[in-house]
Amino acid sequence: MSIKESLLKIKEELPDIVTLVAVSKTKPISDIEEAYNAGQRIFGENKIQEMVQKWEILPKDIEWHMIGHVQTNKVKYMASFVSLIHGVDSFKLLKEINKQAKKHSRNINCLLQVHIADETTKFGLNTSELDKIINSDEFNTLENITIVGLMGMATFTPNKEQIKKEFNFLKFIFNELKNNTSNNLQLQILSMGMSGDYKTAIEEGSTMVRIGSSIFGSRN
Numbered sequence: 326m327s328i329k330e331s332l333l334k335i336k337e338e339l340p341d342i343v344t345l346v347a348v349s350k351t352k353p354i355s356d357i358e359e360a361y362n363a364g365q366r367i368f369g370e371n372k373i374q375e376m377v378q379k380w381e382i383l384p385k386d387i388e389w390h391m392i393g394h395v396q397t398n399k400v401k402y403m404a405s406f407v408s409l410i411h412g413v414d415s416f417k418l419l420k421e422i423n424k425q426a427k428k429h430s431r432n433i434n435c436l437l438q439v440h441i442a443d444e445t446t447k448f449g450l451n452t453s454e455l456d457k458i459i460n461s462d463e464f465n466t467l468e469n470i471t472i473v474g475l476m477g478m479a480t481f482t483p484n485k486e487q488i489k490k491e492f493n494f495l496k497f498i499f500n501e502l503k504n505n506t507s508n509n510l511q512l513q514i515l516s517m518g519m520s521g522d523y524k525t526a527i528e529e530g531s532t533m534v535r536i537g538s539s540i541f542g543s544r545n
């Protein structure tokens with residue numbers, strides 16, 4: 326199947342409330358153009374440098390999502406254009422995003438990444454770290470960021486029940502925090518699900534899926 330065919334097939338399957346992030350990391354400009362010409366406007370990258378290079382070349386109506394782990398010292402390179410940062414996992418990082426957003430007189434939308442997997446290698450906050458961030462006095466002083474949702478990655482396992490449980494847990498936390506709104510905490514987005522598990526994620530309440538290999542083919 327071509328990129329266009331794969332993309333359109335997936336889009337057709339997604340419920341209306343679920344937003345598709347086409348994960349184009351490692352893929353060439355021509356692949357992104359093919360998806361763009363088929364109507365896709367939201368792309369996800371996991372390396373800041375690579376995202377910046379692609380942003381420079383490609384049409385400016387693309388929304389770029391940073392889905393990877395973010396190093397604090399690199400936030401400045403994407404602060405002028407990034408539309409959503411999925412992987413915020415420390416208060417230090419959030420403060421830097423706020424600072425860089427302010428320099429560009431804009432607001433940057435962020436998701437807090439929660440650790441839901443059974444593996445120690447996946448980044449993310451545990452529930453007490455999450456509570457600590459959003460309940461801190463300093464959090465409310467950050468005027469150039471908005472936390473618009475949560476992001477999580479399930480364990481890489483064929484055990485569907487386990488994946489389901491992990492997504493269900495994230496949805497539970499999301500619901501707990503959803504009513505807890507303030508100026509910079511307005512949870513609407515639940516980013517969970519990749520090529521291998523997005524159907525399960527949607528069953529468990531995902532509103533945003535990040536799909537790469539099922540659209541663009543496998544990466545080396």
Ligand SMILES: *Cc1c(COP(=O)(O)O)cnc(C)c1O
Binds near residue numbers: 350478519520
């Ligand atoms: C690479 C990546 C994806 C997409 O993975 P696929 O299995 O290719 O769909 C989704 N989310 C994150 C955080 C990623 O790094």
